[in-house]
Amino acid sequence: MPIQDNQVVTIQYNLTDADGNLLDTTYEEGPMEFITGSGELLPKLEAEIITMPLNGKKKIVLQPAEAYGDYDPEDIQVVKRDELPDDIELEIGTELLAEVEEDAEEELSCFISKIDGDEITLDFNHPLAGKSLHFEVELTGMRPATQEELEHGHVHGDEEFE
């Protein structure tokens, strides 16, 4: 029986790319919780997790199309160094929010993918676009979500703002 919807599921995971490079891990900052059926997780990842038993471990591989899509080489923008705010750390991988147009209401998240003298390349692809994701998941907890959690659409822990 797969885990039903509206359960708070706790997982720990290591995430690596196809070459085994560690992209993310929960083992340092603590586990991740999500509500089943709430759409918080990538659908394929959730579909695999809900078939796991409590305390089970599983390797789950997502292809780019099942994760953050293909990498779009045209979804970049080259800007001059002085067009960026002064307080930004000019390093490959630094994430920032960019207003795409003047007075744009929406800000898009991007990251610095290239620094060439005065020219900075901002990449608007998701940092994991084009990558296959290799998860090693451990299912460490499970309980029904409370009514309040279901109304808010997220898990309540001991954080101050809920």
Ligand code: ZN
């Ligand atoms: Zn809440």
